[in-house]
Amino acid sequence: MDERSYPFEIGVDGLIYKFESVSENKTILKTVSFVRIGNTDIFNVALLYPLESGELSDKIESRNGDLPLVLATVFQIVCDFLNKFPDSAVGFRGSDARRHRLYRIAITRELANVAGKYEIYGITASLAVVVFESNVDYDHYLIKKSKPWTRLSISDETLN
Amino acid sequence: MDKAINKRRDFKLTPEQQKIVDEKVRDLARAVRNVDLNNLPKRENHPDTSTPGNGSKHTEKA
Numbered sequence: 668m669d670e671r672s673y674p675f676e677i678g679v680d681g682l683i684y685k686f687e688s689v690s691e692n693k694t695i696l697k698t699v700s701f702v703r704i705g706n707t708d709i710f711n712v713a714l715l716y717p718l719e720s721g722e723l724s725d726k727i728e729s730r731n732g733d734l735p736l737v738l739a740t741v742f743q744i745v746c747d748f749l750n751k752f753p754d755s756a757v758g759f760r761g762s763d764a765r766r767h768r769l770y771r772i773a774i775t776r777e778l779a780n781v782a783g784k785y786e787i788y789g790i791t792a793s794l795a796v797v798v799f800e801s802n803v804d805y806d807h808y809l810i811k812k813s814k815p816w817t818r819l820s821i822s823d824e825t826l827n
Numbered sequence: 828m829d830k831a832i833n834k835r836r837d838f839k840l841t842p843e844q845q846k847i848v849d850e851k852v853r854d855l856a857r858a859v860r861n862v863d864l865n866n867l868p869k870r871e872n873h874p875d876t877s878t879p880g881n882g883s884k885h886t887e888k889a
Contacts, residue, residue, distance in 0.1 A: 683839075698840075702849075796867060798868050
């Protein structure tokens with residue numbers, strides 16, 4: 668992503684990240700959690716927002732006026748995670764239709780930038796995994812780091 | 828802004844946080860139960876294009 672991103676901290680287990688969303692009015696501590704799915708190399712990623720009760724939710728909007736910055740930070744965190752676990756994939760979906768669509772728009776914007784570095788897939792309602800395409804609805808999104816040989820192939824093609 | 832990625836703390840999820848995450852994990856687990864990370868489809872404009880998995884029809888150039 669071209670946008671700046673917030674600095675973030677990583678938990679000792681490498682599975683929980685935290686960063687602060689900052690505006691003139693408030694500072695919100697946000698948590699990004701990665702959880703392995705069974706014994707696979709697929710991890711669920713969740714962006715959690717704090718509630719006034721002190722609990723976290725993935726369903727509320729913080730309305731802190733910095734959505735592009737927050738999304739850029741989450742993207743940087745996912746990249747950091749996949750650099751540490753390069754054979755893994757990260758899966759997610761929005762907690763509601765509006766947020767799910769927002770994620771699709773953000774992914775669409777980044778497709779060209781991540782080409783050759785990350786592979787992005789969509790998981791359909793029939794559980795088929797397909798290469799992500801813009802303007803197609805998916806139930807979940809899946810991001811995986813490209814294999815080194817994939818990047819070499821693209822470089823060869825570019826040189827030719 | 829600098830990314831303070833070298834700072835490490837012992838972050839823990841509370842039971843309430845864990846409940847939210849567990850729900851999302853169960854949801855994703857159902858969605859990826861047939862996913863083979865070693866046999867994922869590739870973009871058609873890629874030089875190493877192979878047959879998409881799971882009967883995908885999304886093989887057109889993105």
